[in-house]
Amino acid sequence: MSEATTTTSTPSTMRPGGRPAGPRNDRGPGSGPRKKRPFQRRKICRFCAEKETTIDYKDPRTLRYFITERGKIVPRRISGNCSKHQREITEAIKRARNLALLPLAAGHILP
Numbered sequence: 001m002s003e004a005t006t007t008t009s010t011p012s013t014m015r016p017g018g019r020p021a022g023p024r025n026d027r028g029p030g031s032g033p034r035k036k037r038p039f040q041r042r043k044i045c046r047f048c049a050e051k052e053t054t055i056d057y058k059d060p061r062t063l064r065y066f067i068t069e070r071g072k073i074v075p076r077r078i079s080g081n082c083s084k085h086q087r088e089i090t091e092a093i094k095r096a097r098n099l100a101l102l103p104l105a106a107g108h109i110l111p
C-alpha cells in the first residue's frame, strides 16, 4: 500500500453564509471605555489591628474619624472597619450624639 498522502488543504476558515467581515457598529455611542479603578490595597480594621484602640462613646476624637464633615457615619466600605467594630462605632457615635459630643447634622457643627 503505497499511497501518497496528499492532504488537500481545504480552507476551513471560509464558511458559507458567514457574516461579512468588517467593523461592527452595533454598539451605541454611549459605551465609552469604562473607567477602571486602580487596584486598592485592602483596608484593615484599625480596631482589629490595634488592640489597644478601644471604641468609647466618651471619646469623640476617635469617633470623629468615622463621621463625615456633614455629621454622617462613614460607611464600612470607606472606613474599612469590620462588621463587628462598625456596629460598635455606630453605637458609640449615636450615644455621643445624645451627649452632644458629636454633631447630629452639618448645621450643628460650631465654627
Ligand SMILES: [Zn+2]
Residues within 6 Å of the ligand: 045, 046, 047, 048, 049, 081, 082, 083, 084, 085
Ligand atoms: Zn475589627
